[in-house]
Amino acid sequence: MAKKSFPLAKVYSLLESGPVVLVTTARKGRANIMAMSWHMMVDFEPPLVSFIVSDRNHSFNLLKTTKECVINIPTLAIAEQAIGCGNTSGAKIDKFATFGLTARPAEQVQAPLIEECYASLECRIVDTKNVNKYGMFIAEVVQAWVDTKVKQPQTIHHYGKENFMVAGNHIKIKSKMK
Amino acid sequence: MAKKSFPLAKVYSLLESGPVVLVTTARKGRANIMAMSWHMMVDFEPPLVSFIVSDRNHSFNLLKTTKECVINIPTLAIAEQAIGCGNTSGAKIDKFATFGLTARPAEQVQAPLIEECYASLECRIVDTKNVNKYGMFIAEVVQAWVDTKVKQPQTIHHYGKENFMVAGNHIKIKSKMK
Numbered sequence: 022m023a024k025k026s027f028p029l030a031k032v033y034s035l036l037e038s039g040p041v042v043l044v045t046t047a048r049k050g051r052a053n054i055m056a057m058s059w060h061m062m063v064d065f066e067p068p069l070v071s072f073i074v075s076d077r078n079h080s081f082n083l084l085k086t087t088k089e090c091v092i093n094i095p096t097l098a099i100a101e102q103a104i105g106c107g108n109t110s111g112a113k114i115d116k117f118a119t120f121g122l123t124a125r126p127a128e129q130v131q132a133p134l135i136e137e138c139y140a141s142l143e144c145r146i147v148d149t150k151n152v153n154k155y156g157m158f159i160a161e162v163v164q165a166w167v168d169t170k171v172k173q174p175q176t177i178h179h180y181g182k183e184n185f186m187v188a189g190n191h192i193k194i195k196s197k198m199k
Numbered sequence: 200m201a202k203k204s205f206p207l208a209k210v211y212s213l214l215e216s217g218p219v220v221l222v223t224t225a226r227k228g229r230a231n232i233m234a235m236s237w238h239m240m241v242d243f244e245p246p247l248v249s250f251i252v253s254d255r256n257h258s259f260n261l262l263k264t265t266k267e268c269v270i271n272i273p274t275l276a277i278a279e280q281a282i283g284c285g286n287t288s289g290a291k292i293d294k295f296a297t298f299g300l301t302a303r304p305a306e307q308v309q310a311p312l313i314e315e316c317y318a319s320l321e322c323r324i325v326d327t328k329n330v331n332k333y334g335m336f337i338a339e340v341v342q343a344w345v346d347t348k349v350k351q352p353q354t355i356h357h358y359g360k361e362n363f364m365v366a367g368n369h370i371k372i373k374s375k376m377k
Contacts, residue, residue, distance in 0.1 A: 034359030039217010181212030189367020
């Protein structure tokens with residue numbers, strides 16, 4: 022795998038720009054993939070991530086039961102497959118087989134990494150107090166992997182329905198922000 | 200003001216791509232501005248937004264006390280000023296005066312709209328249960344304003360420290376996602 026271990030203290034820099042992500046879960050040897058845009062960083066280190074999952078998603082109960090997932094970050098190269106994962110249900114199909122995506126074993130969780138994504142974050146759910154009211158999970162990233170050859174990842178960002186934006190020019194602005 | 204009232208049911212499409220936003224608060228006639236990247240949609244309608252604010256920010260107590268804010272979305276045209284708001288503290292300076300930004304009265308909250316931002320979301324804080332543990336606020340957007348002449352807003356997205364990405368090409372991918 023081209024991905025290398027990535028410092029947990031820098032995980033926020035992968036997520037705070039708002040990319041569409043692919044969340045993998047696994048139970049009894051069967052893995053699923055869910056597309057997701059409603060996520061945010063909660064803390065730097067250990068990196069905490071919050072995200073919203075509707076109870077209509079097949080992944081909802083998998084997350085509640087296994088308390089584990091991997092947040093994978095796709096780029097334009099697999100945009101069609103990524104959005105395809107959002108258009109289908111793991112209750113009916115094997116998304117890895119359907120979309121030609123490759124599952125690789127994670128190091129600390131049962132859910133798999135997606136080989137074709139440039140970054141993968143192994144997560145343990147640490148807080149489910151807001152799940153019943155908002156579908157809100159809070160997870161700790163326990164291991165991060167990034168393909169460091171990808172310098173300016175063409176992440177995809179959702180604007181609702183069929184509308185997406187591809188990450189554009191990178192700029193530097195003097196900032197005291199972490 | 201060039202901004203027009205925007206349907207609450209479509210507010211999610213403004214935020215889920217992960218733009219840097221400018222959060223305004225106001226108390227006793229004095230307004231402040233805070234730059235923020237850690238936010239996510241929580242529900243479609245009424246639109247609920249969650250965001251993280253450190254208690255080291257001047258805006259933290261303003262949010263807790265007034266339970267109101269406006270989430271303004273800047274574009275590349277005012278990127279330097281927007282990040283400047285993130286580099287300074289409202290405890291020391293008037294950010295509107297310092298950065299040449301224009302405060303306009305909101306309709307339903309005391310915090311002002313920022314004229315130079317292409318969209319502004321008037322919010323009431325509806326849930327503070329996660330504030331002590333995570334600095335996490337949950338707000339309901341009660342009124343939204345968008346400059347509809349801006350078709351493909353060049354929002355800015357944070358990758359940590361001085362690194363930002365400007366929203367790039369827009370693409371359409373068949374999606375069943377809302």
